[in-house]
Amino acid sequence: MRFFIPRGADSILGTSLRDELLEALPSTDNDTFENGIPKYVQSPGLMGNSLAAIGARHQMWESNSDHLSSSSESCGPVVSFGQALRSAMEARDGLDEPNMMAESFGTSNQDLTENDDAVEDSTDSRKSSVSSEIADKLCRIPREQGLDAQDFRCAMCRKTIGGSFFAKFETCAIDSKYYCPECMKAGGKIPIPARVVMDWDWRERAVSDRGRAWYEANQEKALINIKTTNPRLYKHVPALEETRQLREKLHLVSMYLFTCRESVAEDFRRRLWPKEYLRSDIHLYSFADLMDVKSGSLIRRLKHILKHSTSHVMSCTLCKQKGFCCELCTVNEVIYPFNTESTHRCDVCFSVFHVECWRTSGECPKCLRRKNFEARRAQADDPNNTLLVLQP
Secondary structure, X not given: OOOOOOOOOHHHHOHHHHHHHHHHOOOOOOOOEEOOEEHHHOOHHHHXXXXXXXXXXXXXXXXXXXXXXXXXXXXXXXXXXXXXXXXXXXXXXHHHHHXXXXXXXXXXXXHHHHHHHHHHHHHHHHHHHXXXXXXXXXXXXXXXXXXXXHOOEOOOOOOEEOOOOOEOOEEOOOOOOEEOHHHHHXXXXXXXXXHHHHHOOOOEEEOXXXXXXXXXXXXXXXXXXXXXXXXXXXXXXXXXXXXXHHHHHHHHHHHHXXXXXXXXXXXXXXXXXXXXXXXXXXXXXXXXXXXXHHHOHHHHHHHHHHHHHHHHHHHOHHHHOOOEEOOOOOOOOEEOOOOOOOXXXXXXXXXXXXXHHHHHHOOOHHHXXXXXXXXXXXXXXXXXXXXXXXXX
């Protein structure tokens, strides 16, 4: 009586079970085989009438028969059915372990995914709240609350301060809290971001050790929006207004570079990294950027990037075809929106015209055509209009 797994027994064992059993069989190339026979079935007599012993004797008989040699090679080595079944089930249990754990806790994969999304949303909300707190501290001058709000103790070391019998105290210009002289000594003096944003006041003031650590940790974060915080600062500071104009040009020329070849776009991103917001949000600054505006280094960097970008647009055959022609005059000249000194860009349809032509006309031809088209379409769709007059 012979027991082996034939290749045509899919209808009996099932295709998936047969595949798992065949994958569970050890390879004949390693040291667990000797002369094509597994070592653990080398002594069939000691194993009695088990399935492994019967299979081993069957394999030995087939290896000595010439007419069955090909069949023996196709069937492969025969091992214990129980051992192969246990190996296959252990492999399946290992794959199903996460699902079984989820079912044991009464949750499904969809529930786990929803929980992960909820955790990510809560993390993003916490990050946004922290960013808003930092931005508020960077842009708002704090007010002193009095020693009683701190229980007459140092805000850092909790040492008793104030009064005629206790230690002296000083005020930190970052958070307007009171600190003992020891905690204020290590801080030194620095310009206060809130006073720079509100008054462009760069005078250095004493800060605590905690205030200096907070300042150094957040001075590179781009969280100061000049347009929403203090837009009048552009008129008060010429260097900041020049920076705004350069960033506006950089934003306009970037639309040409990002629609050009991928290598050009990647080179532009590399030149801006890690401050991509200089192009995407022209009113967003970090305190370090404001220091660079004061020193002039940011203006020099923007001019260098803008010069390289505009020279590419003027020399690239793809970018030159995306220019504009002024519809208000007959000058045969291609103009570009980033030439803000000589061109004007419509705020509605974004068409580009010469500045002199726009001042003379004051009305966009493209917007006028759209307006007339909408009027004619509304007249044609009117059910009460029995007579349709086509206008030229």
